[in-house]
Amino acid sequence: MQAIGFTPQLRDWVLENVDRGVPPGPLARHLAQEGFDPQSAVTVVETLWAARAQGLPLPDQAIAPEQARAARYRREPWRLAAGNVIDAGDCRVRVALRMERPQVAVLDGVLGAEECVVLRELAQPRLRASTIMDTASGQDVANGMRSSEGMFFRPLENELLARIDRRIARLMGLPVENGEGLQVLRYQAGAQSSPHFDFLLPTSAAGRSSLERSGQRVSTLVMYLNEPEAGGETVFPESGLSITPRLGSALYFEYCNSAGQLDPLSLHAALPVLAGEKWVATRWMRQKAFRPAG
Numbered sequence: 001m002q003a004i005g006f007t008p009q010l011r012d013w014v015l016e017n018v019d020r021g022v023p024p025g026p027l028a029r030h031l032a033q034e035g036f037d038p039q040s041a042v043t044v045v046e047t048l049w050a051a052r053a054q055g056l057p058l059p060d061q062a063i064a065p066e067q068a069r070a071a072r073y074r075r076e077p078w079r080l081a082a083g084n085v086i087d088a089g090d091c092r093v094r095v096a097l098r099m100e101r102p103q104v105a106v107l108d109g110v111l112g113a114e115e116c117v118v119l120r121e122l123a124q125p126r127l128r129a130s131t132i133m134d135t136a137s138g139q140d141v142a143n144g145m146r147s148s149e150g151m152f153f154r155p156l157e158n159e160l161l162a163r164i165d166r167r168i169a170r171l172m173g174l175p176v177e178n179g180e181g182l183q184v185l186r187y188q189a190g191a192q193s194s195p196h197f198d199f200l201l202p203t204s205a206a207g208r209s210s211l212e213r214s215g216q217r218v219s220t221l222v223m224y225l226n227e228p229e230a231g232g233e234t235v236f237p238e239s240g241l242s243i244t245p246r247l248g249s250a251l252y253f254e255y256c257n258s259a260g261q262l263d264p265l266s267l268h269a270a271l272p273v274l275a276g277e278k279w280v281a282t283r284w285m286r287q288k289a290f291r292p293a294g
């Protein structure tokens with residue numbers, strides 16, 4: 001492979017879109033539609049995106065083969081325990097599926113049916129329209145990206161949460177302290193969440209200060225607290241993987257390796273609920289102990 005050159009205009013256009021939160025896959029496909037060689041488009045976009053997302057020096061004018069190689073996400077061994085059945089301390093979790101890239105596992109029996117009921121009941125009176133962090137202002141804003149309602153539990157808020165926190169930490173192979181407060185989301189019919197990454201981008205002051213306090217998010221556990229009658233799958237559009245919500249099961253995925261590289265294939269979305277409701281509880285794990293803002 002030879003170095004791939006690009007104009008300052010192209011570079012600015014890519015970076016503007018990256019800073020607005022547009023993922024690299026769609027950006028590269030857009031360039032290919034505009035006549036750019038498809039493979040070169042992927043290399044340019046992914047290398048610029050990786051540098052921006054990790055706050056590294058940005059390539060100027062051209063990308064050498066070794067720069068492109070260095071920027072490519074290197075998958076590492078699972079933080080999730082090996083085997084078909086994982087000892088999570090107070091329960092045994094069965095592995096239903098493992099995928100290499102994006103690094104995804106589907107886990108059965110993470111929560112009991114009764115625990116799902118109690119989490120939904122505790123969360124229900126505290127639900128508010130979900131917010132996302134606006135990449136430009138760093139403010140939490142209600143947004144069409146996520147049409148669910150949500151709430152956060154405080155860490156170790158009660159005995160049930162403490163027990164679940166310990167179980168999840170053991171499962172995810174990281175200390176309890178690295179977990180953000182458990183988030184519960186309810187999607188009513190029609191609600192969805194658009195394709196997004198769970199890791200934080202240092203493109204806003206709030207993103208940078210959160211990264212400084214607690215390090216990057218490295219892995220996610222989405223626990224399904226009920227089963228919608230239709231729709232509501234969690235999908236990874238770059239690989240065509242779709243996970244159907246099942247009561248007490250969970251979707252686990254990793255996207256930040258020990259070098260701080262971020263996996264662009266971890267882009268994911270929640271498809272619209274077509275009938276019934278969908279409830280999930282999400283745990284995001286950080287590189288370091290989680291310290292909230294303020």
Ligand SMILES: O=C(O)CCC(=O)C(=O)O
Binds near residue numbers: 222233269280
């Ligand atoms: O609700 C889902 O299926 C996905 C939730 C999600 O992506 C998140 O909470 O970050």
Ligand SMILES: [Fe+2]
Binds near residue numbers: 196197268
């Ligand atoms: Fe997510």
